[in-house]
Amino acid sequence: MSKNIGVADALKCDRGGRALYKFDWKGNESPRAGRVQSVRLILSLLSAKMSNLRAQKRRAPSLRAKNESISSHSPRKNVEAVPFNMATKNKVWSRVWVREKCTYHKIVAGDLCVSRLGVNPKCIHVLTLDNTIRIEGDEVTAVDANHCPGAVMLIFALSIGKTVLHTGDFRANPAMESYPLFWNTDIHTIYLDTTYCNSRYDFPTxxxxxxxxxxxxxxxxxxxxxxxxxxxxxxxxxxxxxxxxxxxxxxxxxxxxxxxxxxxxxxxxxxxxxxxxxxxxxxxxxxxxxxxxxxxxxxxxxxxxxxxxxxxxxxxxxxxxxxxxxxxxxxxxxxxxxxxxPYSEHSSFSELVRFVNFLKPKQVVPTVGISGGIKAVQKYFPCPLVCKEEIGSQSKVTDYYSIQNRQQMSAVT
Missing domain, CATH: 3.40.50.12650 (Rossmann fold)
Known part of the structure; x- marks a missing residue:
């Protein structure tokens, strides 16, 4: 069962001198203008400095186990005589140090960057969940984002002593509170998916x-x-x-x-x-x-x-x-x-608040516009919510990387 996540080398693959990743996910539930630029830049930052890792043998994705699969080839079943299976009791999450195995719906046997975006497979660098890599003195770790298949959060442990978490699209849940990396790391800044950052969006699990x-x-x-x-x-x-x-x-x-x-x-x-x-x-x-x-x-x-x-x-x-x-x-x-x-793969408002309260960062940078503005929700969070324009995000992250052959981009989100 593969736990690998593909990341494209945007600099090497760009044919026109521009960043390759201009995602237009049809799966988004709201406009992501700022998020698109964020993902594009972060992927560029990662891939641009992984050339020194090319000598390492690429881990080949294993075939996905067909666990609890539903055969689309089987005839329609007779479900008249039996009621639908009743829901199992909700799990009680505790702060344990052992991570659960990656569930079946998170495994991507193929690579969506290749099949859907047309990225050259030669430009794919494989990252393994929960495995830290070093890029010019800084450490980067990908952890499960509980979003669509293949989605990850990225944790940057910078050599200056600060740690930055970029959630990307994610859905926070109590299981994340058992991630060992979160227990052993003081997060300075969270770039947070604030798609539903409003108290009226407190939908069910x-x-x-x-x-x-x-x-x-x-x-x-x-x-x-x-x-x-x-x-x-x-x-x-x-x-x-x-x-x-x-x-x-x-x-x-x-x-x-x-x-x-x-x-x-x-x-x-x-x-x-x-x-x-x-x-x-x-x-x-x-x-x-x-x-x-x-x-x-x-x-x-x-x-x-x-x-x-x-x-x-x-x-x-x-x-x-x-x-x-x-x-x-x-x-x-x-x-x-x-x-x-009311089903979503983004965090509800209460889940966002709980996630930030658990990590207790110094500041949070929203990556999606908040209805009513930051002041409307600030009281619910234990730290300041800061617009990216106010903190000079460009110098906070990209100054630690010497990006060659790439046009200057605006602030990372």
Whole structure:
């Protein structure tokens, strides 16, 4: 099982003298103008100074174990006679020194930088989670970010004695409080994913959000059985982005006991993330279909249902997004129902506050604009929230690296 994360050598790969990484993730739930520049610069900083490590043998990614997989090739299962699997008790997290194994949904057997961004494989340098590397006297460690597959947080231990944490996109959770590196390091500055940094975004945990969706399906199943209909006549649809929501729809499929079919766009990503295809089997043989989030409308779903030529009689669709928090949104017309579920791969407000309180940094730099401004949330945090423009971020990080053959960039975020 591979725990490796790919990082591209942006300087060597850039054909036009500009930074290579201009990400436009369709999976983002909000604009990331500042974040894009941040990721681009950090990747450049890392890769530009890894030339002295090229003599080391690259660790080849191992084949991903197919743990608890759901076969997309199996016929639709009969789930009429049994209720959906009930949720297991929530784990009680404690401050332990032993890290859990990387869970199945975090393993990327292929490399998305190659398959989706078209990066030359020769320009990929492999970093291993929790393994510290040294770059000209400074240390860099990648740790699991609990976001989409392959996402990491980067911890920079600078030779001047300060430690900087850049979360990137992440979802904070209590398990992070057992990371040994966080216990043994005093973080000076956190560059924090503040996508939902507002007290109104205090949505449920991912497990709770999944249970909300399953509860709705149980209600639908019971309602159908009362009138003598079968639950297998219902097409379950889950909206996703280019990458993300894998835990949601795969968890739903396991609990319902059905197979998954993904549209070609999503299947390309799943082949890299899950190591297998979800579109080889006929769509009619799978009860749960994964489609782009933009296709979750009454008209589009009605047309989609008709394209399956009577295999299913109605659609129950789910829109998992943190922006659905507090809306209780359900749209129903004819034989199509769309439920909004407050599910996110970004931190809720209370999770952000707890994470910062645990690490107790000297300052926090938001990487996403905060609704109402920094002053609206400052009272909830134990340290100052500082705009990147106010601290001269460029000199705080990039001055420690002599970046050659690259145009000067604005402040790192």
């Amino acid at each position: 991912q497990d709770q959000s999944l249970e909300m969706a399953l509860s709705l399906l149980r209600q639908k199943k019971m309602a159908l059985e009362k009138v003598g209909k079968k639950f297998s006549s219902v097409l379950i649809v889950c909206g996703t982005y280019t990458i993300g929501k894998e835990k949601f729809f795969l968890g739903m499929a396991r609990r319902v006991g059905c197979s998954v079919w993904a549209c070609p766009e999503k299947d390309k990503v799943l082949q890299a993330v899950e190591g297998r295809s979800f579109s080889h089997a006929p769509a009619q043989s799978c009860q749960l279909h994964v489609v782009p989030m933009r296709d979750l409308s009454i008209d589009k779903l009605k047309s989609y249902l008709e394209s399956l030529h009577g295999t299913f009689t109605e659609v129950v669709a789910f829109k998992p997004s943190g922006w659905e928090n507090g809306k209780n949104s359900t749209v129903e017309k004819d034989n199509v129902t769309i439920h909004g579920i």
